[in-house]
Amino acid sequence: MIKIFKGNVIFTKTMQSFEEHKNSYIVTKNGVVEGIFEKCPEEYADAEIIDFGDSLIIPGFNDLHVHAPQWLNMGIGYSEELLPWLEKYTFPLESSFEDEDFARKYYRLFVDDMVKCGTTRACIFATRHLRATEILMELLEESGIGAFVGKVNMDRNSSDALQEDTQTSIDETLALVKQDKEKREKAALNGELPLVNYIITPRFVPSTTAELMTALGKIAAEYDVPIQSHLDENLDEVAWVKELHPECRSFTAVYDDFGLILPGKTIMAHCIHNTDEELKTLKEKDVFIAHCPQSNFNLSSGVMPLRKYLDMGMHVGIGSDVSGGHTLNMKEHIVEAIHASKCYHSVHRESAPLSTSEAFYLATKGSGSFFGKVGSFEEGYDFDALIIDDTNLLHEKQLDTLQERLEKFIFTGTVDNITNRYVKAKKVTCK
Numbered sequence: 482m483i484k485i486f487k488g489n490v491i492f493t494k495t496m497q498s499f500e501e502h503k504n505s506y507i508v509t510k511n512g513v514v515e516g517i518f519e520k521c522p523e524e525y526a527d528a529e530i531i532d533f534g535d536s537l538i539i540p541g542f543n544d545l546h547v548h549a550p551q552w553l554n555m556g557i558g559y560s561e562e563l564l565p566w567l568e569k570y571t572f573p574l575e576s577s578f579e580d581e582d583f584a585r586k587y588y589r590l591f592v593d594d595m596v597k598c599g600t601t602r603a604c605i606f607a608t609r610h611l612r613a614t615e616i617l618m619e620l621l622e623e624s625g626i627g628a629f630v631g632k633v634n635m636d637r638n639s640s641d642a643l644q645e646d647t648q649t650s651i652d653e654t655l656a657l658v659k660q661d662k663e664k665r666e667k668a669a670l671n672g673e674l675p676l677v678n679y680i681i682t683p684r685f686v687p688s689t690t691a692e693l694m695t696a697l698g699k700i701a702a703e704y705d706v707p708i709q710s711h712l713d714e715n716l717d718e719v720a721w722v723k724e725l726h727p728e729c730r731s732f733t734a735v736y737d738d739f740g741l742i743l744p745g746k747t748i749m750a751h752c753i754h755n756t757d758e759e760l761k762t763l764k765e766k767d768v769f770i771a772h773c774p775q776s777n778f779n780l781s782s783g784v785m786p787l788r789k790y791l792d793m794g795m796h797v798g799i800g801s802d803v804s805g806g807h808t809l810n811m812k813e814h815i816v817e818a819i820h821a822s823k824c825y826h827s828v829h830r831e832s833a834p835l836s837t838s839e840a841f842y843l844a845t846k847g848s849g850s851f852f853g854k855v856g857s858f859e860e861g862y863d864f865d866a867l868i869i870d871d872t873n874l875l876h877e878k879q880l881d882t883l884q885e886r887l888e889k890f891i892f893t894g895t896v897d898n899i900t901n902r903y904v905k906a907k908k909v910t911c912k
């Protein structure tokens with residue numbers, strides 16, 4: 482089916498600059514971009530045109546790292562660092578998701594908030610509870626946005642209420658992986674791909690025994706399922722991993738040795754305190770790095786050397802890391818990424834701060850590329866888009882370029898400026 486969207490189109494094909502198409506037509510076929518045209522091509526004369534007038538059409542935001550249950554804790558406990566914060570705030574909250582009614586109520590609010598903020602795809606940690614994870618996946622499917630979701634695995638050093646038995650953790654993960662495989666095979670019969678998929682989610686090394694990590698690595702390889710976890714976030718955490726696994730050369734090596742780094746299919750969140758040897762592995766294995774600047778500030782974790790990773794040609798995207806981060810609004814995380822790079826630059830003058838186009842790229846195409854051709858309006862990309870009415874931001878001032886209008890929205894706009902959301906050219910309704 483052909484659908485045509487008209488408006489002021491702006492996106493980042495590369496990090497270096499914005500692509501601007503004023504008053505243009507984006508032609509989509511079955512949810513995928515065919516091309517952008519100044520005049521509507523004759524061959525599409527009969528197709529439906531959705532005209533957004535002077536509004537901006539931008540790619541949807543993609544959140545590469547977020548914890549759905551922690552949505553309730555946004556803004557709380559930031560006087561602590563990671564490990565005591567997990568003990569005091571996160572584990573007690575996550576244990577409440579044993580209760581299905583509780584899970585449904587708050588996961589619904591989480592999903593609604595995510596849609597409202599303009600996130601069109603996300604990589605999500607649930608809790609260790611199987612049923613609550615299924616509920617979260619169902620709610621995401623109903624919403625129309627895309628996601629990878631994982632039941633968290635944690636069989637050591639957790640609270641009594643959250644700690645799993647190793648075999649149960651393996652069995653439940655395998656059940657969810659098989660369920661997901663069946664869903665994908667069923668959709669494939671109709672030539673479709675499900676928007677919500679499973680991702681194997683060991684919480685982090687201190688929470689998972691060698692036996693569990695080995696089993697999860699085997700399941701991931703056998704069923705070709707992606708993996709997400711945390712890496713080198715906090716110095717106390719790094720020291721703890723060294724104590725737990727003196728046999729491994731580094732934190733990264735623990736994941737690698739247990740088969741938890743699948744080339745091109747693994748996300749590691751934070752990556753602040755990595756050694757050069759670890760970076761070499763991450764680069765060789767094509768690992769996606771989820772940069773979570775707001776969380777890194779809130780929990781005093783440090784400032785990630787982003788420029789170094791970009792210069793190395795690493796895959797980097799941006800994560801809200803709620804509730805290490807205190808908002809799902811990816812626009813705010815774009816700003817935080819710029820601020821973090823400027824902080825880093827103030828101490829390391831050779832490391833250039835992030836430009837707006839670079840930061841925007843990271844939250845759209847950078848994170849989006851984990852999902853396939855997502856996060857851009859180049860030919861062949863899924864049409865995931867936000868329509869931005871910025872009339873109230875412009876006042877009397879005439880801004881010269883679409884870039885200036887987009888910058889104004891990112892720094893001074895609100896979610897109320899987002900008037901429409903699309904995933905694969907299908908409208909997503911905001912509650």
Ligand SMILES: [Zn+2]
Nearest residue numbers: 548711750802
């Ligand atoms: Zn996290």
